[in-house]
Amino acid sequence: MTATTHHPTAKQPPLSARVLRRTLRGMPARRHDVGFASGLVVPAADGSPLLTDHYFPRAAGDFPTLLVRSPYGRGIPWAPMFGILFAEQGFHVVLQSSRGTGGSGGTDALWQHEAADGRAAVAWLRRQPWFTGVLGTLGPSALGYTQWALATDPPPELRAMVVQVGVHDWHGFFYPSGHPGPFALESSLVSAVGRLHYGRGVVALARAGLRLQRNLRGIARKLPLGEAYVPGFGGRVPFLDEAMARPDPEDAYWRGADAGAAGARAAVPTSLITGWHDVCLDQTLQQYDRLRRAGCETSLLVGPWTHNSAMERGWPEVFAETLGWLRAHLCDDASGLRDTRVRVHVGGRQEWRDLSDWPPVAMERRWYLDGGDGGALTAKAPEGAPPLSFRYDPADPTPSVGGLLLSRAVGPQDNAALESRADVLTFTTPPLTEPLDVLGAVAVELRVTTDTGHADVFARLCDVDERGRSVNVCDGIRRLDPATADGAPGPAEVTVAMSPTAHSFAAGHRVRLQVSGGAHPRFARNTGTGEPPSTATRLVPVVISLHHPSALVLPEAGPETEGVDGAERARSQTKKAFMPSTSDR
Incomplete structure (x- = not known):
């Protein structure tokens, strides 16, 4: 029996998906022609109709099934990249719009229904004559x-x-540095546009994206944030309201998130x-x-x-x-x-x-923050040196440049303009005499005081080349405890964890650490008052002081990582699945 007999109304995949499929380069040769059945109705856990598309090989035989459940519609890019490509390679592909999205019934929710609706989709698969019981x-x-x-x-x-x-x-x-921590403002807004408009077609998505872009500067500057974001969407977005108003992960709202x-x-x-x-x-x-x-x-x-x-x-x-x-x-x-x-x-x-494995074997190497030579990283902690201070003003917040974001201006960027600001401290090594490979978790250990008790500390690792171009490698942010205010018993010891990395600093390059009070609008600015970000209406500057010894901690790669280039490594004749070793079980 061929797969096509399971859908009497089976047809070719949509023309737009077929055209886009032809533009995808570097794909393996097609094994099968692809059939398509659209708009199948699959009941959710509560009976709501979930619209579902089925792509399948037009060939006799049994094929495993891939389930793709999406809150972003079932069209571009999922239709060509998942539906057509994997059906060509010998899989049934079931592409389903989550509850309340892409034409499916019920009410959209970020997480509340996904587990139950996923199980309901599998229950529906069990009733299909082409389902073999093998699922990915x-x-x-x-x-x-x-x-x-x-x-x-x-x-x-x-x-x-x-x-x-x-x-x-x-x-x-929404809060990538945990609680307490700043709200990931820009990525939250961009993801909300996708959530609300991705399944409505390319034109609707583009219009929504442009509206947010036009309003982003105003959103970033106005208070309170819970009202400022609304013009960027033409109305309120309930899950943004809830996320901003409920920063504590123990709040009942986040149950199951x-x-x-x-x-x-x-x-x-x-x-x-x-x-x-x-x-x-x-x-x-x-x-x-x-x-x-x-x-x-x-x-x-x-x-x-x-x-x-x-x-x-x-x-x-x-x-x-x-x-x-x-x-x-x-x-x-x-x-x-x-x-x-x-x-x-x-x-x-x-x-x-x-x-x-990850992370690989590495040796922790400390570079101490020194105020000499315009800000240096040294192998030995300075003795008797005064603290290093800067003033963070939320009315003129330190801007974000590149890094981990959803918008287009992301990833590695030139940090020259950022580093010229008075509210950004930089600490730099001399030119390296040999390459330095950093693989693993990066952190900065700081001894900090503030004059108000309300502040964030943003730390960033950069690679500075021979021309002086400083490019970000990884970074992280930490909200300080109010106990770091003046009058507290000495500086607070604070570790700012950065995202892990795998980066090689070339000989002649320099390692640089940035320390500042934020990265806006990537993260919502710390208003300096301790008020919730969604309702805060006042802005209070803060002076942040770094005391000695404070240090950048780098994981210097061990011997295991040397000379292994995966792009050129010869493949063995017999491949083995990544089964855990006996000691792992």
Whole structure:
């Protein structure tokens, strides 16, 4: 029996999807022609109709199924990138719009229905004559959350997951440095535009994006923030209101928002894909650690990508990684798997490295902050030096330049203009006499006081070349406890954790640390009053002082990482799945 007989009204995929499919380069040869059945109605857990499209190989035989549940519609780019491409390679692809999105019934919610509706989708699959009982999931960003939600109580048919630049914790998305911490303003606004308009077509999405862009400066400058954002959307957005008003992850509103616990007890083989400048980088690495500790079969790919570019210019590598994992676990074909569990792209050297695990073996190296020579990083802590101070004024907040964002001006950027500001301190090493490879978690250990008790500290690692161009590598932000105000018993010891990285500083380059009071509008400014960000109406400047010894802590790579270029490494004749070793189980 051929797959086409299961859908009497089966047709070709939409023309727009077929045209876009032809523009995707670096894809493997097509194995099958593709059939398409659109607008199937699948009941959600509460009976709401969820619109679903089915792509399938026009060929006789049994094929495994891929479930892709999306709050961003079922059209471009999911139709060509998932529906057509994977059906061509021998998979049924079921692409479903989440409740209240893309024409599906019910009310949209960021997380409340995803686990139950995912199980309802699997129950529907069990009734289909073409379903073989072999199931995988895949998808990026919020489509990653739908996978983690299903994995909280995985159905027995679920054999593999591929989470691409994915989120598992919605509170962690809005407050990436935890609680207490600043609201991730710009990425939250951009993601809300996608959530509200992605499934309405390209024109509607473009118009909404332009409206937000026109209003972004006003949103960033006006108070209170809970009112300032409204013109950018033409109305209120309930989940933004709730996220801004409820920063505490223990608030009842966030119950169920973190599906990451699935990784701590997971048994479903899971491939994780991210980029060093992906807004979901930290969540992905957290999940990798949880899966490894649980003894779960897993792999990790980290490219030189942002959240968006991973699915654009990084798509050939992402697709190959995804296809290899799914064939290995759904089709018993391990020929597309790597020899090692981890592959990372190393900035500076611009090369791929294969590693046995993440993070690799590294030695902590401390560079102490010294006010001499215009701000230096030295191997020895200065003695008897006065504290180093700067004034942060929320009425003229320190701007954000590049970094982990969803907008286009993201990733590595020239920091020259930022570093010329009086509210940004910089500390720089002499030119390196030999390359310095940094692979792992980066942090700065500070001894801090403030004059008001209300402040954030933003820290950034940069690579300065021979021409003096300073390019950001990784960064992090930390909200200070009010006890750091004058009158407290001495400086507070504060660690600002930056996102991990894999970067090689070339000989002749310099390592630079920036310290400032924020990165706006990437993060909502600290108003200096302690009031909730959604309702604060006053702005109070703060003086932040760094006391000695304070230090930048870098993970200097160990011998395991040397000379392993994954792009050129010869592949062995026999591939092995990434099964956990006996000691991992």
